[in-house]
Amino acid sequence: MQIDYTKYENGLVPAIIQDAITKNVLMLGYMNEEAFLKTNQTKKVTFFSRSKNRLWTKGEESGNFLNLVSIKVDCDNDALLVQVQPEGPTCHKGTDTCWNEKNNSNFGFLSKLEEVIEDRKNNSEDENSYVSSLFRAGMNKIAQKVGEEAVEVVIEAKDSDDNLFLNESADLLFHYMILLQAKGFHISDIENVLRARH
Secondary structure (H helix, E strand, O other), X not given: OOOOOOOOHXXXXXXXXXXXXXXXXXXXXXXXXXXXXXXXXXXXXXXXXXXXXXXXXXXXXXXXXXXXXXXXXXXXXXXXXXXXXXXXXXOOOOOOOOOOOOOOOOOOHHHHHHHHHHXXXXXXXXXXXXXXXXXXXXXXXXXXXXXXXXXXXXXXXXXXXXXXXXXXXXXXXHXXXXXXXXXXXXXXXXXXXXXXXX
């Protein structure tokens, strides 16, 4: 791996720290060649601290280490993307990230959809909402809809119309997400089960 330590002052390159699983950015630090080598040797992320003017292994005092998964260098060879498995909060202020954000998994649009479903669950009196009507109808109706959609996915899987198959798959996933919330769970709970199995 070729890293250009000469481009910035004091031979330091920025190191973006990213959770290897959630893909959230946790913090920004700086590495010189010695910090880079120590990080690879110990598998604990080590920076060059500009305030302490020395090498500093994240977690050396708090125990909140950043366990190395991988390091990538950018196209100009002057910035690093360091993927880690964090032990505890990353920020010295006790938060998951240095931007005071939770280090939760984000599933893009599915996370947004999950928020909408949760809102409909919490405001199930909305007469115009299909999702609210399912929550009002109760667990049996929600589970029945998941079963119906699953059968339709199986039927479409045996045909050659990809568009119908994808639409029925979307219906199944949507209703399954409603069922999860009816049971008090989220997609992240399923992710945790799958991750544990992996």
